[in-house]
Amino acid sequence: MSIEQKLAEVVGSANALTKQVSGKISEIDREVDAIKQHAQTTINNAATKLGYIAINRNDKLVSYRTYTPPKGHGQVNKLPMWWGIQQRVLDHCHFELIRVFSGDTPEDRDPEAQELLDYMNIGSETLHFSGSFHILKITVLDKAVMEGDGADIYIADQHLKANPATSFLRYVKVNAKGRASWLDGDTNGKWLHKRFVNSSSRNGRYTHVDINFYDVEVGDEFFLALPSVVPGVWPEGKKHGALYNRYDRINDRITNIEGRLGDIEA
Known part of the structure; x- marks a missing residue:
């Protein structure tokens, strides 16, 4: 070879x-x-x-009070109970609540409610579902809303611990030239599901859900639904519905009282 x-x-x-x-x-x-x-x-x-619950009061925004700012633009505002809202915000924004209730005739629901139900995979044509709630709509009436110190708005029980981890979930839609913290800027006419996980190896760390407005214009619209403070790490990519909440019975009682006596005036 x-x-x-x-x-x-x-x-x-x-x-x-x-x-x-x-x-x-x-x-x-x-x-x-x-x-x-x-x-x-x-x-x-x-x-x-895993079992997840919401621990912030009024996460479904079903309990509210009505308020007409004495120095504002004359609109009647519907304000979520237990929220903190600066007077300048009350004077220069309009707060509305849009029903997303089980049992309401599907075709009679507000278009925003129908769109959100579809996005949540509940379905706009669904008559009955678990967990009625409101969508909060905030419309900017005057750019003066940005003038002042401190948080413009904060949700009930806004304190998010970092150890153990805490998740903050919400649905948002923004039609605006400006933006707001935790809601962000324009969403191109679409609803979005947002998830924030506050986590740290150090004890005592925390974050507050304080909503502040930046560079807003008159007519800017911000929508918020199911703002939920949830212990633990919520799975990424998973949408949430109306979660169990230990405050639900309290909210139901307040709603029942308002139904009998009329909305509470500030």
Whole structure:
């Protein structure tokens, strides 16, 4: 056998071995990917089965009071109970509540309610569903709303602990040239689901859900639904509905009282 033939035989053997090794590596990669996928699926399945509750009062915005600012533009505002709202905000914004209630005739629901129900995977044509709520709509009436110190608005029980972790969930829609903290800027006419996880290894860290307006113009609109403070890490990519809340019975009682006596005037 000539040297050339021996070299060709060696090269052929090396190529065969390389192909065999490459095949084994590909097989191992596939097995590793399968293990990773199985682990991720297991984690996702476990996360979806965990019990989550909202711990902030009036997360469904069903309890409210009516208020007409004495120095404002004359609109009657519907303000969520237990929220903190600066007087300048009351004077220069209009607060409305849009019903998203189980049992309401689907075609008679506000277009915003229908759109949100579709986005939440409940369905705008669904007559009955678990957890009625309101959408809060804030319309800017005067740019003077930005003049002043302190938080413009803060939700009830806005304190988010970082250890253990706390999630803040909400649905938002913004038709605006400006923006607001926790709601952000224009959403191109669409509802969005937003998730914030406050987490730290250090005890005592916290964040507040304070809503402040920036660079807003007259007519800017901000929509907010189901602002929910949830202990733990809410699964990324999962939309929330009306969660269990220990304050629900209190809200129901207040709503019942208002139904009998009329809305509470400030």
